[in-house]
Amino acid sequence: MVINSSEQLQDAVKALRPIFEEIDINVKQNLKKVLMAFRNYRVGVHHFAGVSGYGHDDLGRQTLDQVFAEVMGAEAAAVRVQLVSGTHAIACCLFGVLRPGDEMVSVVGAPYDTLEEVIGVRGQGQGSLREFGIDYRQLELTADGTIDWQALKTAIGQRTRLVLIQRSCGYSWRPSLSITDIEKIVQCVKQQNPNTICFVDNCYGEFIEDKEPPTVGADLVAGSLIKNPGGTIVTAGGYIAGKAELVEAATCRLTAPGIGSSGGATFEQNRLLFQGLFLASQMVGEAIKGTHLTAYIFDQLGYPVNPQPMASRRDVIQAIQLGSPEKLIAFCRAIQQYSPIGSYLDPVPAQMPGYESQLVMAGGTFIDGSTSEFSADGPLREPYIVFCQGGTHWTHVAIALEAAIEAI
Template identity: 45%
Template sequence: MNFFEIDPRVAEAAQKAMELCAPKLAEIEQIQEYHQTKMIKAFQNAAVRESFFCGSTGYGYDDYGRDALDRVYAYVFDAEDALVRHNFVSGTHALTVALFGILRPGDTALCVTGMPYDTIRSAIGLEGNYPGSLKDFGINFEITNLLPDGTPDYEQIKKDIKTKQPKMVYIQRSRGYSTRPTLTYREIKKICDISKAACKSSIIMLDNCYGEFTERVEPLSVGVDVMAGSLIKNPGGGIAPTGGYIAGKARLVEMCSYRLTTPGTGKEIGATLNTSRELFMGAYHAPHVTGEAMKTAVFASALFELLGYNTSPRYDENRGDIIQLIMLGSAEKLVSFCGGIQSGSAVDSFVVPEPSDMPGYESKVIMAAGAFTLGSSIELSADAPLREPYAVWLQGGLNFHAGKLGIMLAADKVLRDNK
């Protein structure tokens, strides 16, 4: 079993971490089982058959597999309808299609969870001056700041919605490159309740990236009207090669489909090429794989806490996504950590990550991702902007055993490089 030389201090701490994690790991397994059972029922309700995996070409007319996959996603997310396509190039793309599909010039969208994630800012018009942004089309995007502790300011949210009467209330579930807590369904529900009371007509949209299958309760069941995410995160199960989804109320999904293709054709066209089998298989495995990523995050939190670092969330706290924040405190430790994660990968383990400029980010970023799918964050990966507070954002792990090894190697390298 000693295939890797790991510092005895890390090995000992890992054993203690497993003991600390045991109750939370058991809880995650219950969530896995719940969603896996629901997923199988979704497949059966959609009458999924082998012929659906063939895909289509050209216009994609009468692609029954494509339509069945939409029904599978709609069922598991408690949605009226869903739009699941390989030609969403990223989660940001899916979110942008939803924003432009629903909002019109003169409308106001109010983000109630502070400044949104880096890569969506240019599409909104908050950064840069790119033609075709929401701002360029005369769509207003306003922000309700979070409280100093990073939690939603419910009183200010209520005031802003009452005053502005926005067409859309926009919620970002995950923390992005910030230290604020991820929202669980409970916080999402509270925001939805406040919004509906303050402005009944407001459409509530959720950026659900990293959050799928992490809790029993789905956001669409607690008041969210429409949500979007990426297939190279949780719902793709580490198998989907690309893609994204939009799910929610049927009329809103229809509007989004007209933005993705053309008004009048919407969901009825779009060749699936050779992706159908992978998208179905990815969805099937997604509940289990997401749980494995959550277990990896819980273990990482416990291990690094034992080694003296602050983590968020802590190993025994409830989680609303797969992301684990570890406060390493210096640029050198960030580089060491990412190097350790990379060295534990099955793919590109020999690569040495280095900080570099990345499109959509204002500071240099270091990333570690020995992934089968480029950019996949359901596979064990870590990334961090080289700026205060020198924290690393860790996510993924297709299976817990491999994820655990990667975390131990990261801890080992941090210890060895920073004596």
């Protein structure tokens, strides 16, 4: 069978036009929220200056924290370039609020691969939560990959200090969580133990909907700035947001007890941090359009996709079950060839820090490791799923998809 990838993409775009228009409406709502926060805190060019050394009294950083908190619907926030990844931000939250003898429960099955060593599910001798006497349980997903709501009703005990709610599917074939799902989880947990902290791994989920987890009762959230909220231009960092005392506890693990959120120079990055937040809604909108386009095309080609082409998005990740290591590698090679940076490179499977399986990654991005820019990767394990994420414009995704279709 001869496939005309260009014609296929044109047909897909026509079919998806109504969805693209709905996405633009959501972008406008989120952008208005960001603009109101900038206006309320009177952001000006004087906030772009930074301080050196300890980073004390950084007016730009302090104002950005307030702006970010308002956008997230939280009491407080800490936006820091010293947070090297989403995993680091999450680890600071977990080590900041948990104590020996506490229990943590993951309510959405197994966590993302890079958290396994943080928790102590695998690896030893590096100071995991388990080594500090913190117990861990997880509620397995149902057969169709959804939350076991019946089990959740009785899962929370008096020792359960924190529940981990991973919003995105990660490297699993399951639906990601909507804000409505997160609200339902929080309500169920609080009914059993009002003192249990509801913590959301918010990676890949920011600005997907017009609300964020703190607005529906989540106590604490964390994520990466080289994902959605960095708007594709922030060079490094992460954020923590939620109840003020919990944010402070988390930043005490980032810096030190007694210093907490008061320290951390921004290295003249304040302008990019503000501008990235301003651009974030638009960039997320373009990435979501790219996921719909990818799903539509590969569904038409007969590959299982998650989520489905016309389904509402809950994060910026689109998974395609390719079925063989050869197709997974070929797909990533095609994406790399149509990336702006390193198009001449050839992705090969390799071991990555924090991951159990070898990964093959296409990441020709301006910011190393950025998943707000278009990229694709997948673990070399059955059923050989490629996970596409990000995209500064859906047309770039379309161009790269033409090559990916031909490659597999």
